[in-house]
Structure formats: C-alpha cells, structure tokens
Amino acid sequence: MSTHLEPPRLSAPVAGLIGVIALVAALGAGHLVAGFVGAGASPFFAVGNAAIDVSPGWLKDFAVRAFGTADKAVLLTGMAVVALALAVAAGLASRRRSAPGLVFVSVVGVLGGVAVFTRPDLGQIALLAPVVSLVAGLAVFGWLHRTALDGQYSSAARRNFLLAVAGAGAAGVAGQLVGASKDAEGSRVAVGPLIPARTAPPVPAGADFAKFGTPPFLTPNADFYRIDTALVVPQVRTEDWSLRIHGMVDRETTYSWSDIRNRPLVERIVTLCCVSNPVGGPYISTARFVGVDLAELLAEAGVAPGAEQVFSTSADGWTAGTPVAAMADPSVGAMLAIGMNGEPLPVEHGFPARLVVPGLYGYVSATKWVTDLEVTTWDARTPYWLRRGWAKHAPIKTQSRIDAPRGPVTAGPVRVAGIAWAQHTGIDRVEVSVDDGPWEPAQLSTEVTVDAWRMWWADVAAARGSHVVRVRATDRSGYTQTDQLADVLPDGATGWYAITFTAR
CATH class of the missing domain: 2.60.40.650 (Immunoglobulin-like)
Structure with a gap:
C-alpha cells in the first residue's frame, strides 16, 4: 500500500510575511543605491513620479482639490498600501512553491526599471538602483522561502527572518543618510545675505488688514503654497548648479551660480498663483523675491527673430513654456530668483534658482530648480502641462x-x-x-x-x-x-x- 505525502506548505502568516519582507528588502536596497546615483532613482519614488507623469490633467486637478498640498503624501501612502497588499498576496500564492512570489518581485523590479529609465533627469547609471532592488528582492524571497519550508518554526528560521527585516531597514536608512549627505541645505546656508542693488518699495502699515482676518501682506516662507510634481525635492548645491541659455539665440550662454550671485541683484514683490486654485482657493501667496532680470540674460544671449517661447527645464526634468514676450520685456519684471523674503530660496521653493514671471500662472512661468532655458517655438517643444490639456497662454485672471x-x-x-x-x-x-x-x-x-x-x-x-x-x-x-x-x-x-x- 503506497502513501501520498503532501508537499510542505507554509502557514499563511509566514507566507504573507515573506512577501512583505522581500518587498521591503527590494525597496530598501534600491533606496540605498539611489543615495549614490540620485534620489529620484529609488524605485518607489520613480514609480510614483511615473504615475504623476502619466496622470491626465483632470486627475491632477482632482488630487489638488481633494488633498491640497498633501497630494504627494496621499499618493505615496496609497502606493505603499497597494504594494504591501500585493506582496502579501504574492506570499500567500507561494505557500508551496516560490515561483509566484518570484514573479511578483520580478514584475516590481521591471516596473521600477522602466520608471527610472524613462525619467528625463536620470542617467543610465541610475538603472543600478532598480537592478540592485530586483536582485535583492529575488534573493531575499528565495532565501526566506527555502528557510521557512525547511523549518518554519525553528529558531534558525526566525533568526533569518529577523536578519532580513533588519537588513532591509538598514539599507533604507543608509540610503536616506547617503542622500542627506548631498543635501542642498548646507549649500543654501553658505550663500549668506543677498543684498539687492535695486530694492522693492517698502510695505506700508496699511498694506493688509490682517487684524480683520486677511492674510499678512507678505507670506512667510513656511506658509507659501507649494504645488508641483516633485515627489522628491531636488537637492541641488550651488557648486553643482548652472543655467544654460540656448536654442534660437545668437550666443549660447552658460551661467554658474557665482556669475548670477555676483551680478547686481534686483528685489521685487510678486504675488504668485497656481492655476489649480479654485474660486476662493488657498493657492496664492506673496513674497519679496531677489534675483536678476531675465530680460537682461536673454538680451545677452540675443533672441533670434521668430522665437515664441522660452522652454524652461527643472533639475528633475519638469518643463514649462513661457512666451518670449513675457520674459524679454523689461517692463514685465520677469526674474531668475535666488532669494525669497530676505533669505536664499528655500530648497522646496526652488533653491538655487527659480523663475518668477509676474502676471502668469505658475505652470507656464514658475519653474523651480531651473537649469535650462531653450529659446524656441511652440511647434518645436511642448511643455509638461500642455501635453496634458492645459492652455498655452495663461495670464492670471482677476x-x-x-x-x-x-x-x-x-x-x-x-x-x-x-x-x-x-x-x-x-x-x-x-x-x-x-x-x-x-x-x-x-x-x-x-x-x-x-x-x-x-x-x-x-x-x-x-x-x-x-x-x-x-x-x-x-x-x-x-x-x-x-x-x-x-x-x-x-x-x-x-x-x-x-x-x-x-x-x-
């Protein structure tokens, strides 16, 4: 009489835990490598940025209306919940064989790789992050699955589980620390006072009615609204920053931070407003900006006849298109701003430099962390939000x-x-x-x-x-x-x- 032996089977809690630990290990390893090759290469953030990039305009508008400036936190939280749920499901599907879980880890790794590869601000070396993430996830899942099947209730199995959790956590923390070592805040502090050669008019006592419930005339930097697509705030140091002006110009020009810092600076008080601001909405703020006139920089480059837009690019690859007339006309007062309310630009508001163009909504004018200005035509280049159904010309409405x-x-x-x-x-x-x-x-x-x-x-x-x-x-x-x-x-x-x- 023959007997049929059932293959070993993991308990549901152990199987689900293996999926979660493998996911965390994969993301932690990717985050560690991203600390060296660029924070945006972290697979988790790269997939989040890709989700933002492929979202239609109406969905972005819904997110801003529903969640305000917490929209990015909501996205990341939602991604984490979905990823953990899928990891648990993959683990449960692998109670006898590891293949389903390994397929799940592979799919996650490929998605991370595609997301990193398609980022305009990341080079090929950034692919190391999702590759290491994939290898780590496969290795940890396979190792824990084998260990658990061999003796899921043994002290050795429990020890391996703890080692995997500790290793994944340490990798994530190490990646964060490495990324922090490239933090722009130290560079910002080293800038020192920004003294304008031309100052803005003084703000008189009657400029606001805060005692009656209005906001103060000048918005503190900590309260200034922030609406952008950056899941990870770009960390750009002054020593690494430059601004290139090219395209339909007579002389291609590149400015270093020192070139801009040492020019005569101008100060202007400007109210900025987001196009996503609903009627009566909160996405409007006012500050003293210090910088240089964009009209002067464009004049030095020499704008060619027929140019229609200045196509600006951020350090994270975001783009905007501003009518040449708005930037090249000195009476408009368009600025390359490096200071805000008496201090260097806060990192989250564009340090080392951003664009400020009075009278235009931010999506066509207020590029933060700006590194490139291409003078071109509307047919030649299509900015980020124009590809998503927003208007080419966007003067702020009364x-x-x-x-x-x-x-x-x-x-x-x-x-x-x-x-x-x-x-x-x-x-x-x-x-x-x-x-x-x-x-x-x-x-x-x-x-x-x-x-x-x-x-x-x-x-x-x-x-x-x-x-x-x-x-x-x-x-x-x-x-x-x-x-x-x-x-x-x-x-x-x-x-x-x-x-x-x-x-x-």
Whole structure:
C-alpha cells in the first residue's frame, strides 16, 4: 500500500510575511543605491513620479482639490498600501512553491526599471538602483522561502527572518543618510545675505488688514503654497548648479551660480498663483523675491527673430513654456530668483534658482530648480502641462476671495474682509453683495505694486439668521470679474466667490 505525502506548505502568516519582507528588502536596497546615483532613482519614488507623469490633467486637478498640498503624501501612502497588499498576496500564492512570489518581485523590479529609465533627469547609471532592488528582492524571497519550508518554526528560521527585516531597514536608512549627505541645505546656508542693488518699495502699515482676518501682506516662507510634481525635492548645491541659455539665440550662454550671485541683484514683490486654485482657493501667496532680470540674460544671449517661447527645464526634468514676450520685456519684471523674503530660496521653493514671471500662472512661468532655458517655438517643444490639456497662454485672471468672517457672528454690522488680485494690471475696486442685494464698495488697502494682491474690507448689515455674501473685483483695465463659473482646466477658474455665515 503506497502513501501520498503532501508537499510542505507554509502557514499563511509566514507566507504573507515573506512577501512583505522581500518587498521591503527590494525597496530598501534600491533606496540605498539611489543615495549614490540620485534620489529620484529609488524605485518607489520613480514609480510614483511615473504615475504623476502619466496622470491626465483632470486627475491632477482632482488630487489638488481633494488633498491640497498633501497630494504627494496621499499618493505615496496609497502606493505603499497597494504594494504591501500585493506582496502579501504574492506570499500567500507561494505557500508551496516560490515561483509566484518570484514573479511578483520580478514584475516590481521591471516596473521600477522602466520608471527610472524613462525619467528625463536620470542617467543610465541610475538603472543600478532598480537592478540592485530586483536582485535583492529575488534573493531575499528565495532565501526566506527555502528557510521557512525547511523549518518554519525553528529558531534558525526566525533568526533569518529577523536578519532580513533588519537588513532591509538598514539599507533604507543608509540610503536616506547617503542622500542627506548631498543635501542642498548646507549649500543654501553658505550663500549668506543677498543684498539687492535695486530694492522693492517698502510695505506700508496699511498694506493688509490682517487684524480683520486677511492674510499678512507678505507670506512667510513656511506658509507659501507649494504645488508641483516633485515627489522628491531636488537637492541641488550651488557648486553643482548652472543655467544654460540656448536654442534660437545668437550666443549660447552658460551661467554658474557665482556669475548670477555676483551680478547686481534686483528685489521685487510678486504675488504668485497656481492655476489649480479654485474660486476662493488657498493657492496664492506673496513674497519679496531677489534675483536678476531675465530680460537682461536673454538680451545677452540675443533672441533670434521668430522665437515664441522660452522652454524652461527643472533639475528633475519638469518643463514649462513661457512666451518670449513675457520674459524679454523689461517692463514685465520677469526674474531668475535666488532669494525669497530676505533669505536664499528655500530648497522646496526652488533653491538655487527659480523663475518668477509676474502676471502668469505658475505652470507656464514658475519653474523651480531651473537649469535650462531653450529659446524656441511652440511647434518645436511642448511643455509638461500642455501635453496634458492645459492652455498655452495663461495670464492670471482677476479674482477675489473672502477670508472673514469664519463662523457665527453677532447680528448687526458685520465686517467682511478678504483679498483681490490682478497681477500686472492692478485692482481698481472691490464690491460685496449680501443676500443678492446691491453691490457695495469695499475699502481697499494701500497698493504696494500692481504685481501683488490687495486686501479689502467692508461692513455689512446682518440681521439674525443665515446670510450669503459675495465678492467681485474690477481691475485697472476696467474689467469686472465674471460671475460665470469655470473650472481650473484649461487656464484658470472664474466666478464670484461666496460664503454663508450665521448672525445670532
């Protein structure tokens, strides 16, 4: 009589744990190598960046609306949850044979390799990260699977599991430490004071109505909005940075950090606004920027006839297209900025250098970590967001917002306050309407520059009950913002902002 012996089978918890540890080991090894070849080569971040790059414009807009500046954290968290779930599933599918898990690790490795290979800011050496990640994942999965099958309840098996976990964790931490050694913050601190030869006008006491609930006129760097596609903030030191101006120019030119730092610097107060800002949204801020005039740099290069756009590229490969007229016209005040609110640019806001072009939405003008300016035509080069359905020309639209009151108020006179903006044109007046009543003029703050926002306030009568107050602005050209609601895609939102408050 013959007996049939069942092949050994791992318990479900052990099998799932093997999948998770192999995944963590693969990602940790890749992160370690990325510390040497470039943080963006980390397979986890490379796949995340690829997901951002292939996302359509409407999905990006949804992410900003739904999660705000936490959109990247949400993406990374979601990726981690999905990856862990798949790793557990791969482990469970490998309770008898290791093949399903090895296939899973291989697929993850290939995806990481493709993501790294297609990154415009990474060279071929960056492929080492996903290759090492793949090898580590396969080795750890196979080793733990064999160990567990040979004796999943033995002390040796438990010891191997602990070694694998510790090794994966150490690799990830080591990668982070190596990457930190290339941190740009030390280079930023070494820049020292940036003293402009031409200063911005002083900000008078009446420039904001913060005591009534508006934001301060100048936005602290820590509070300045940040919307970009960088999952990993580029770490660029001044000694490694340069700016190349080429294309349809008479003289191709490359500037080092010292070349820019030692030029006469100019200071301008500019309000920047994201095209993803909905009506009444938060993605608008104002700062003192210090840098050099882009018009001067372009004049030195000599812009050729027929040029239409300046195609700018970031250190992480992101691109934007700005009309040549906006950059080459000295009256616009376009800048290569290296300072912000009395200090070198914060790393997350573009250090060592970024573009600032008054009057244009950021996606066509505000390239951070900028390293390359190509003077070209619209047909020759298509910037990042134009490929995703956004408009070629994107002047900031005249808009207004209500910041106060927030919450219940006492019946009677109620002070309403907010901001209005029409960069490079200027705000002429702001009006409010309560419960569809007549439009009443608001008191405007002192104008500092037409390139910055203005604050406003108005006292309105409010009996007990619920009320709706609306606001609209009229700019210096005579245009009054439309009441027609439009989405942010393709060139910025429109409509009157309204809030509801209760008087008691």
